[in-house]
Amino acid sequence: EDKVVQSPLSLVVHEGDTVTLNCSYEVTNFRSLLWYKQEKKAPTFLFMLTSSGIEKKSGRLSSILDKKELFSILNITATQTGDSAVYLCAVSPNDYKLSFGAGTTVTVRA
Amino acid sequence: DGGITQSPKYLFRKEGQNVTLSCEQNLNHDAMYWYRQDPGQGLRLIYYSQIVNDFQKGDIAEGYSVSREKKESFPLTVTSAQKNPTAFYLCASSDYSNEKLFFGSGTQLSVL
Numbered sequence: 218e219d220k221v222v223q224s225p226l227s228l229v230v231h232e233g234d235t236v237t238l239n240c241s242y243e244v245t246n247f248r249s250l251l252w253y254k255q256e257k258k259a260p261t262f263l264f265m266l267t268s269s270g271i272e273k274k275s276g277r278l279s280s281i282l283d284k285k286e287l288f289s290i291l292n293i294t295a296t297q298t299g300d301s302a303v304y305l306c307a308v309s310p311n312d313y314k315l316s317f318g319a320g321t322t323v324t325v326r327a
Numbered sequence: 328d329g330g331i332t333q334s335p336k337y338l339f340r341k342e343g344q345n346v347t348l349s350c351e352q353n354l355n356h357d358a359m360y361w362y363r364q365d366p367g368q369g370l371r372l373i374y375y376s377q378i379v380n381d382f383q384k385g386d387i388a389e390g391y392s393v394s395r396e397k398k399e400s401f402p403l404t405v406t407s408a409q410k411n412p413t414a415f416y417l418c419a420s421s422d423y424s425n426e427k428l429f430f431g432s433g434t435q436l437s438v439l
Contacts, residue, residue, distance in 0.1 A: 221369065226367075248426065249426055251426065251427065251428075253430075258415075258432040258433045259331075259417070259430040259431060259432045259433065260370075260417070260428075260430045261430075262427055262428070262429070265426070265427055305369070305370070307370075309426035313358070313421075313424070313425075313426045314372060314375065314385070315370075315372070315426060315428065316369075317362075317369035317370040317371075318369050319367060319368055319369045320369060
């Protein structure tokens, strides 16, 4: 059975801090790993990673995948209150049925 | 605007009652999915459909049913056999052979 574990489950930071979220996985026939941000209701897509060691960046967010050690990290620098959300990690095997982790709740205080 | 529309936003179910959650997409996506989200847990796959008139059970299909008569629509029925239906339900879609999902805004189902 595919398994995705995110850590920490929650954290509270102050504006301007840097946050690192972790996602480890066990999946048969790994195809890709995806990160989503869920602010209120609908998760929105952040990144899709398929190759090890290649950092993907979007503004203050970045993510990297290590396929040997089976994990990914999501970094948020210079955090803002708008970064407060649940961050979801998912892995996709070859049949495209995503398996999600429990998520990390990030709270950014002004 | 292209997107996925779920309705209603909130739904209450009486014991023994079947309820249907609506999901419509105008993204011309082939695949559609239903997930259940419980507090502190990840999204769990209920049913998915990769093509019209065909669908497959996910990891927690018991007590649920779906249909896919049109490409745009993938309604989920929560039957009376689902003994713990209180949860947040998310519908998603994707292009065929593409794992990037687009999500609707969800339906919160509660039991009266």
